[in-house]
Amino acid sequence: MKNKYLKGAHLSERKFKEILRLFADDLTATQIANISGVSRVTINSYLKKLRHQIARYCETQHPVPVPVLTYEPRQSDLTSDHDSDTLVAVKPEVDRIVKPVIFGICRSSDRLHTEILPDVSRSMIHAATRGRSVLETQVATERLRRFNGLVDLGQYRLYRLGQTSDTHQMDDVDAFWGLTKHRLAKFKGLNRNTAYLHLKECEYRFNHRNDDLFMVLLELLKTYPLTLS
Structure with missing residues (x-):
């Protein structure tokens, strides 16, 4: 056909x-x-x-x-009784042992872009938001300076890095995170296997809003x- x-x-x-x-x-x-x-x-x-x-x-x-x-997708993703696009939240009691999904948000021209950062830890985010570097992760810390904000999906929290005085830029970052948080909440949490695809869908929807x-x-x-x- x-x-x-x-x-x-x-x-x-x-x-x-x-x-x-x-x-x-x-x-x-x-x-x-x-x-x-x-x-x-x-x-x-x-x-x-x-x-x-x-x-x-x-x-x-x-x-x-x-x-x-x-x-x-695994076969179980396609045949599960639940939607394969349903996201499963990271439970607080295992939060300390499950590596969080962290992504960065940057604005270039009139578009927002996202990037999952598998080598970034919560301690690095906390250091970056305080303006400090972490010696053993200097290269990754330098990478963070490219972003206007970082999101820890395990905690559903946006960290504003404050590297720009452009309030419109940060307003867009806040608006994007608001859209993304709303969509993930609608799907009832986060599935680590499909986080990237859902994140990019949110990015696409926001840039074409x-x-x-x-x-x-x-x-x-x-x-x-x-x-x-």
């Missing part, structure tokens, strides 16, 4: 556009499946591929080239269609 947005799909272009519009409206996989009549397993598969494409696009816009963190996201996504998929192979 011909579908220029989704190669190799047994799904009409019209039905795929319906799914894409529901995604643009920020509905969950279960809601999209119920409305569209397409199975949730299929919807989960499409949304994963769509989020990968969004992440790749966001990385091409990043002012500093960074590696794309990929995630391949004044646009018709459905039309923006259509343009993206005209250039970079999804494939099921």
